[in-house]
Amino acid sequence: MTVTHDDVVRWIRAFADAIAQNKDSLTDLDSAIGDADHGINMHRGMTAVLAKMDGDGSADIGALLKTVGMTLVSSVGGAGGPLYGTLFLRLGAAAAGKEELTDEDWVAMVTAGVEGVQSRGKAEPKDKTMVDALIPARDALASAVAAGEPFADALRSSAAAAEEGMRATIPLVARKGRASYLGERSAGHQDPGATSSWLLMRTAAETFGDHME
């Protein structure tokens, strides 16, 4: 089973929809421990991405994801812009020239994307950032694919791991980003970046997984 260019387009649209639907709740999470703009910024970025994608006629998944990354870098701002921008740029680089993706391609892409986020943001696990959703998602995905599980199952495990990682940010004291200024007061709140990262992994599982069933 493979993921096609159309599937990737549907995933980006599904992620944009999820961001639009959760715009206010992401911003609310950010007002608790940040500066109340995460949902607004991601929504502005994904709206710009959708506008760019309308004109994209190529079949190259790598080029598509690179366009998504560049658009996010130039439209989101804040920390989310460079981080999500870098994530998509790395996904795109790992998929360069491909018109279809296997489960192993997807593992390589997610691995490269997460590496990009870490090198840009310098966050480690348990710093209370998007990395806390992305690393468990990557690990669950990679081990399920390595164990030969069906791709749809591997995607579901990866989304479930992202969700668990997101929830596990609640008790953490932030060590990166604006939330870290709050010190102990950042504990008890779910990290907005981990939440949008869960949406990213969940929409991938739903879009790519559904297509295979």
Added chain:
Amino acid sequence: MKKLINDPENVVREELSGIARAHGDRVEVHVDPHYIVRTDAPVQGKVALVSGGGSGHEPMHGGFVGMGMLDAACPGEVFTSPTPDQMEAATKAVDGGAGVVHIVKNYTGDVMNFEMAAELVRSEGTEVESVLVDDDVAVQDSLYTAGRRGVGATVLMEKIAGAAAEQRRPLKEVVDLCRKVNDNARSMGMALTSCTVPAAGKPTFELGDDEVEIGIGIHGEPGRQRLKLAPVHDIVEMMATPIVDDLPFKSGDQVLAFVNGMGGTPLIELYIVFNELASFLDGRGIAIGRNLIGPYITSLEMQGCSITLLKLDDELTDLWDAPVNTPGLRWGV
């Protein structure tokens, strides 16, 4: 939310149109990507200074573009870092061949976006140095935080480094001066009320009628402790003590005392704060050599203030006194 805006989506764009119409004699405004640049840029042979950050802190940074201060400023959305394409365009527009300094306030988003911009312009051959401003003593500088935030010292750095660049000092000297300002400045802020980001439509945090938040940043982010409202004397002591205790201030020093309004506090109150601050510093044997009082680095309509102290020497004092002609600061011209 009650604000003088037409549409939350267009706040920055309409503000920029206003700036262009008001200050066209000194600055030129570009949109898509957004940046404000002095009309005579690039000034050949002069180190150029570029700064930027979220909007909502007016007059910083756009109001500090002009002779003797910044060459360009990149405004982001409200409280959101600008993007690398803005910084790249601004940097290229001001590069007069002597190098460009990026003045970056230490916020995760600003740092990452400026870093990406610096990578872009360096790869095309422009000489760029970045300096961080991180003067906020409310934040512990440790492995467990993103480090101290850049607040009031930004204005002082932009003025002093701008004067040095105007004297045609070389890139390294201008960068060293920026670091000297940062090393010798400390700040602390407080809020009486929160503020409302137009696109969010509701206050970022809630403060009771009788409460104050000590140690706030400039983005409506909550501070480190919430207290009952107290007389200005006590509030100033709570703010100034951690500033003075955090080296480098000692008895016999001369300082520039900057009492900044957060946007919603009138000058009458800022002068009361300054009065208390002057008494506090008298008690510590610290002399106020220069002062700046007013709303220069604001947080939308937030009520509150911040105090910044910069330890002065002759070099910094002379550069502070040098002529400046920007929409936000103007003297000696």
